[in-house]
Amino acid sequence: MIYLQLLWSFIQIGLYSFGGGYAALPFIQQQVVNIRGWLTLTEFADVITISQMTPGPISINAASFVGRRVGGLLGSIVATFGNVLPSLVIILILAAIFDRYRSLKVMDGILHGLRPAVVALIASAGLSILFLTLFGSEKTAQSLADISFYAVILFAIGFIVLRRKRINPILIIVGSGLITLIFYFLGFNF
Amino acid sequence: MTHTTENYKELSKSKLFWILFSSTFTLSAFTFGGGYVIVPLMRKTFVEKLKWIDDKEMIDIIAIAQSAPGPMAINTSIHVGYKIAKIPGALVTVLGSVLPPLITLTLISYIYDLIKDNEGVKTLFFGMSIGVAIVILDAVITMAKTVFKTKNILLYLIGIVSFVAIYFLKINIVAIIIGSALIGVASLYLKKGDSKK
Numbered sequence: 001m002i003y004l005q006l007l008w009s010f011i012q013i014g015l016y017s018f019g020g021g022y023a024a025l026p027f028i029q030q031q032v033v034n035i036r037g038w039l040t041l042t043e044f045a046d047v048i049t050i051s052q053m054t055p056g057p058i059s060i061n062a063a064s065f066v067g068r069r070v071g072g073l074l075g076s077i078v079a080t081f082g083n084v085l086p087s088l089v090i091i092l093i094l095a096a097i098f099d100r101y102r103s104l105k106v107m108d109g110i111l112h113g114l115r116p117a118v119v120a121l122i123a124s125a126g127l128s129i130l131f132l133t134l135f136g137s138e139k140t141a142q143s144l145a146d147i148s149f150y151a152v153i154l155f156a157i158g159f160i161v162l163r164r165k166r167i168n169p170i171l172i173i174v175g176s177g178l179i180t181l182i183f184y185f186l187g188f189n190f
Numbered sequence: 191m192t193h194t195t196e197n198y199k200e201l202s203k204s205k206l207f208w209i210l211f212s213s214t215f216t217l218s219a220f221t222f223g224g225g226y227v228i229v230p231l232m233r234k235t236f237v238e239k240l241k242w243i244d245d246k247e248m249i250d251i252i253a254i255a256q257s258a259p260g261p262m263a264i265n266t267s268i269h270v271g272y273k274i275a276k277i278p279g280a281l282v283t284v285l286g287s288v289l290p291p292l293i294t295l296t297l298i299s300y301i302y303d304l305i306k307d308n309e310g311v312k313t314l315f316f317g318m319s320i321g322v323a324i325v326i327l328d329a330v331i332t333m334a335k336t337v338f339k340t341k342n343i344l345l346y347l348i349g350i351v352s353f354v355a356i357y358f359l360k361i362n363i364v365a366i367i368i369g370s371a372l373i374g375v376a377s378l379y380l381k382k383g384d385s386k387k
Contacts, residue, residue, distance in 0.1 A: 016367050017260060021329070022326060026363055043306075045315075048319075048322050055220065055290050055294065056288075056295070059261055060288060062295075064292045064296050064299070065295045065298065068295070084288055087261070090259065091255070091260075092268070092272060094254050095254065095269055095273075098254055110257075110371040111257060111374065112378060113348060113375065113377065117352040119333045119337055120350070120352035120356065121352060121363055124357040126323060133316065133319045154317070162328050163328060169321075170222070173325060176318055176320045176321030177321065180317025181317060184309075
């Protein structure tokens with residue numbers, strides 16, 4: 001029954017993630033981490049990291065990765081199929097309607113209300129990942145000792161660099177990883 | 191490849207499907223960085239190179255892709271396939287777009303299981319996740335600037351209420367999506383009523 005669970009979870013992720021790219025993040029987190037417990041929050045953050053460096057949308061990447069780990073090769077295919085199924089059905093319906101009426105007034109209204117909600121949802125998922133790296137937990141630090149000052153400083157520097165210089169985000173991600181690895185080999189304790 | 195818009199209807203079905211599949215497969219396999227990178231490249235292939243779709247149709251296709259849930263790149267490729275060869279075409283292009291990430295991430299998931307407990311790998315991922323947090327929050331700020339630049343109080347309210355509902359109250363995000371979509375539709379029709387006065 002693991003295949004049905006994978007199918008249904010990724011159908012929902014595909015169905016509700018309006019807005020492309022990061023919009024799928026909060027839904028993947030809800031389904032895969034919170035509801036099903038297929039990944040820990042750390043593994044979820046790792047999947048996002050891997051997704052940034054491999055081709056394809058985050059949700060497809062997550063479906064293939066999670067599906068394989070939970071249900072083997074077939075699981076990978078089932079989860080990915082579930083993830084694109086809503087797109088397939090909805091795009092075909094919208095294409096047919098659009099060909100007939102040439103306008104989608106109701107869609108404008110839906111998107112008008114959705115955009116700020118989507119930004120808020122992505123912010124929430126982004127904060128879980130941020131706090132996980134800074135405090136080692138999803139919410140706030142239990143005590144001062146939990147805070148990784150190294151992570152806080154690297155975050156602040158990286159954030160300023162990205163806002164000012166608009167360099168390729170992959171450079172920020174790989175750079176943060178390599179700098180941390182260098183400190184690790186120098187014997188630095190995070 | 192030298193195909194032009196006039197002749198794609200004269201191509202044999204198998205040739206047509208092969209070109210649809212190989213084009214979307216290549217685009218998907220060699221494009222890093224999500225929908226906003228792959229969609230312009232798709233336009234280059236199908237509008238400029240193959241000339242199977244004109245620019246106006248492509249704009250409509252992108253608009254619809256943005257209106258629907260799911261990844262932009264997948265939505266766009268489904269619609270391009272449908273435009274050229276109806277439902278079979280859509281199935282071929284979605285397969286072409288999905289296979290590269292499906293194969294890549296399935297392979298990576300095996301490797302990940304082997305190396306994830308290595309201390310060096312853990313450290314590398316810890317460092318990179320700081321980078322990921324930077325990139326996501328940067329994207330959030332950029333998106334927020336676009337959405338909230340209209341100075342529409344309703345939009346601010348939806349944003350704030352949604353954030354509190356998901357982050358602090360842990361309300362199901364599906365309820366938030368449906369609720370804000372309904373408010374959006376309602377506000378559109380109320381505005382229409384205003385303009386009639």
